Amino acid sequence: MRLNRRSVVGLVLASVALLSLARSDEGSGAPTISFATQVRPIFNQHCIACHGGIKQTAGISFVYRDTVVGTTADDGKVVVPGNPGESELIARISSTDPDERMPPQDHGGPLSPDEIGILRQWIAEGARWETHWAFEPPKHRPIPKVSHAEWCRTNLDFSVMEQWDRLGLKPNRPADPATWLRRVSFDLVGLPPTAEELDEFLIDSSPLSREHVVERLLSSPRFGERWASPWLDLARYADTMGYEKDLGREIWPFRDWVIRALNDDMPFDQFSVKQLAGDLLPNASLDDRLATAFHRNTQTNAEGGTDDEEYRVAAVIDRANTSAQVWLGLTLGCAQCHDHPYEPIANAEYYRFLAFFNNTRDYDTDEEFPKAAIPYDRNQSEAASQLDRDIQARKRQIQASVEPWFGDDRWQNAKIESAQATGSNELCFDAVDGLWEIRTGASLTAGSTYTIDCPLPPEATRITAIRLDALPLDVGAAAKLPQPGFILSYFKLQLLVPDRDPIDIPLRYALDEDPEPFYSASESLDSNLQGFSGYPRQSQINRAIFVPAVPVDCPPGGKLRFVLEHHSSSEHLFQIRRARFWYCGDDFWSEPPRQESLELKHCALADLEWRRSRLNSISVPVLSELPPERRRTTFVFHRGSFLEPTEIVTPSTPRALSSSKSNPLADRLELARWLASPENPLAARVFVNRIWNELFGSGIVESIENFGSSGQFPANEALLDSLAIRFQSGMRWRLKQLLREIVLSSTYGQDSSVDRGAWSADPRNRNLARGPRNRLSAEMVRDQALAVAGVLSEKMYGPPVMPPQPDGLWLSAYNGQSWHNATGEDRFRRAVYTYCKRTSGYPGLLSFDAPTRDVCVVKRIATNTPLQALVTLNDAAFVELAHAFGERIRNCDRADPRDKIAWGYRLATSRDPSPKKLDLLLELFEKISKSTDPLKVSDEAETPYSIVASALLNLDEALTK
């Protein structure tokens, strides 16, 4: 059935009329038609399929004002402000000729008279084109006057009541104290109140009793554990890499970082900057670098035969899209292949935004380089941070002293006389532009060893160093699309003297031009290590210098022989495709050791690295920026395909969001600072809205993932803006402050039940005229069961745990890892610590809508399914807890079963059962007592109490907060 479009529009208009009322006080003589709420929706619904961001038929796009609104009748634009009669737009939409009329029949047919009327009136009033509300900074508003100021407990209540006064609504009665306590306990710490907490609160008559509860909860370590989950959904945190093999990834220290930061109430601006760009902060600590694991939660594709560049780009795209989702509330990804269909964000602007993220070292390698070594013992963090800084400084020093030495003018290019390779490789050699080089042909075999002989001219009597340049086959093409990489596993130098066996020249050390290669040239000196590399792909020339232990004295007729061994697997064929060889006789490389000589610097570095290695650490993938000289060029990809790079772009934020005064941002750090600042009109709004959604079950802007013009309008713009402004100023971006204001408000404290009429009038509670009542989140369902069973472990942090799950669920291809049900305390840890495998998540959590963590998830859609019932009734992990809960009920200090059951009921639901409910549960108890053998008490058989406990855990009241 297709609904009559007119009636739909009519209703939409009726509902948005309320919003436009809110705006009508902007000055007398203001237009009666609102562009944002009345005109743009018509464009979005009917016009932009052909005249939008993607298709701009006839050069007209209703996303961009300039292509639509002109100044005079004859400038070719379809809208002439103030003159509907002269506007082609009106002529076309009201034409009776089907060939003329817009939209055409096969694109939805004519607009309704109402819609045409709106557009006509809008043009008559001057065709004002408003910036989308969310792209304007939030407006500061004074606290409004309301009908019942005495009802308002916190600032936000005034904004809520102001709307009620307009709509003629009244607050609902307050929730009973036990209900409020349950609600606030789950919302702040994710656990139900204990019996003692409940008792204490119910007898506390002090006027500040609620404040006391809130302070207790906010300062509990459980707070960070509860609030980590929604953030980890955004961060797409998981304990595996994803894709086919879905190998394990040790990145849990990031999860712990989030929990600590939340418990410390780290201001959201800092929290953001550290995660987006902690590595670029001046004097970055190890914790700052760990925070950047946020963007290393992208997936790594370890499947055999995948293109690392393809999945590196996929990760970078994910980072750009996730950043836009989290800090802008926008679906920037829509502009990946073409201009954004609804928002004024051009295709190239997407890639400008992406460019901020396109300069990190990580490269979809199975080893997940680069990583930071995070000490297991937090007390060593400081020392480790300092050592890391010293090591960096040392490396930079060495780099600085040898950098000039990579210049060609200090080296002689070695003439090549023969080049051979094992396997079916064809190695050719010749001089290109006067420089001798080797090149591989089309046929390549893995594990090939190259032997290159270079005759030395008579003047080369002494050689102190060798330089090896590994080049992409096509240097120009590699700059656009990186070419296959190489690892030189073992490098050997020999001196050939006529009539003698080759003489091995021992090499003392090797230096890379790249300051931080994944595998370094010095590894080429040991055939057991990796080696000089352009890994996993090569986009520019890689150079290394090899220094003999003692200078080589070359007799006349002597030759150098270079032996290059490649050990890489057949799958990757990491082999040098093209190379040049150089030699040098300068004393720089052979000077006797003196203070601050290269040699000593190397010793000092080795000492620092040794000391660092003594701090027992776990390696966590982090972001690390490429130095300026190795920076990547970012291209616009034709239709989103990395194989088709087109225009070069430089980093910048979308114009629609940038205020004119903001300077171009230089790098990821500046971007991060802008994203989490009042300069970004969306940061605070999007954050506040997400928190609201978490507490109320829906956001003030219901489309919490989309603040763009195709998203929804805030149900209460004043409420959203006033919270956003105060969050970023008075509250100094502190989550706990924000939560304090919300949970102590009268709005939050209302009873959730209303009469049918009130409920039907606002089924989704957009007007907030009742309190929230929502199903527990996946984590809360499990944590509550742990808590009431009395087994909840308070152990924090550390590697993820494996509570019981059925056998045979982990079946990833080419992955030998398996699930081992935890024993002891780790069996009963909070759900946030459960091992999260992307391709096979923990079933008990997934059933309750926990996401797989493949990509950033802003909103979990709460469902209500029979499979959930099967989890809480039958999952062994749950049955075990019901059993423990049953034992607890049986052993509680109440005399008879009825009182015992009432005690358990209160634990599971935070309220006393009505006598009738208690009757029903007692009846169940007695029925089972009769049917089971009272003497038979084993771990296997369920006792009457454990069945009652199971029933309690499955009650609607237990599954709801």
Added chain:
Amino acid sequence: MNERLEFRRIQMELETRRQFLKSGALGLGSLWLAQAGFTNDVIATLGSNADRASVRREPHFRPRAKRVIYLHMAGAPSQLEMFEYKPELQKLDGQDCPQEFLSGKRFAFIRGIPQLLGPVFPFRQVGQSGAWLSDRLVHFEKVADKVCFLHAMQTDQFNHAPAQLLVMTGNQSPSYASAGSWVTYGLGTETQDLPGYVVLLSGGRFPDAGKSAWSAGFLPSVYQGVQCRSSGDPVLFLSNPPGTSSEIRAAEIEAIRQVNELTYREVGDPETLTRIAQYELAYRMQISASDAMDIRHESAATLEMYGAKPGEEILANNCLLARRLIERGVRYVQLFDWGWDAHGAGQNEALNYGFKDKCQQMDRPVTALLLDLERRGLLDETLVVWGGEFGRTPMRENRGGKPNEYAGRDHHPHAFTIWLAGGGVKPGFSYGETDSIGYFPVKDAVNPRDLHATILHLLGIDHRRLTYRHQGLDQKLTSVKPARIISEIVA
């Protein structure tokens, strides 16, 4: 019962209102007003407020198929050893692959210059349609006239996980909704007691894309495929825990229901009513799913026909289960059979060893499935799809530049064969052609979007109208790129 009537009335109110408000997930189905009877309502309202609005029940036009059985051979079987006869390739066997086929192409494992590999098995023509089959397909000969081959299927992914995601969800990245989710979202289910979208695995492993291959993606999670198993609990957590008899469980669920009804009277939250219904459904599912998944109820002759062995997780059992589930009204049954990745790097993935065994394990039950469906009059309205995520190269794989030890082929996205049967497709028909060595299509290429559009079309769904609002976009199975219904294959 009062609560039930009340529940229905509220639901209808809510639904009507939401349709007009037109916010959040857009879906203007005629579901509510057309439905009668409580149980249908419950099914139709699986899930909370957030997804009720997006449920559609009625197809857009008269469907040719009502249900789907999709047999995915994970790892990508070689079309050149099964359905795609290339005598020319035989002549070129052992010759270097011409450069034109190599330059600018990315391969998973082929390096340098590989050699062409002729068909490893002989072919023959069968049936009235004269379809070519390799001698690995013995039983299949009996049903070759019932299927419709797409010989020029194409994809743009050449790694397993992304390619499986593409053919299952329309997108190569995880987090999109699978075709089965879209179909159950679009049509709902005809069974009260079973999940509408069931997934069955064999071959000992997940498909490479893992559970993402049957994910509901951005659709509400009620639409995700439910994995059923032929050993252990048929549905996860279906069985009562040890020590809990069904009488005890019945009493428990009854107590839960009664307490929840009182709660509903106190609080008035319709979610409570939904929850009551879901517990009843769970209880019924315990009985009917156990029954549906128990193939010991089948006759010895039927077990023999499929080659099914009760208690094992094998393709034969899953083919038989697919029929049992379809009979009971399940909308979409998705099978994955792992182990078809015949690179030739080892014996078990060699064309003349491991692959040969896989063919044998597949030939009989898949043939039996088509025959059985037909015999029971179910084939007409059940669409059966068979395929992999891509094809195999006409070249012998030369991992690391050396010919592999065994005969094998690398991943080939440019052309492969899938087939469809029943559910309104032309029987005994072939569509699409490739060049003389099977490298590129030369006629009537089909991409996964076209396939999805066609599957939906056969189910009576216009792929352009089956949408779900997510991230500011009306998401579709066929994405924003063009998709064509292959009308030539519709009977």
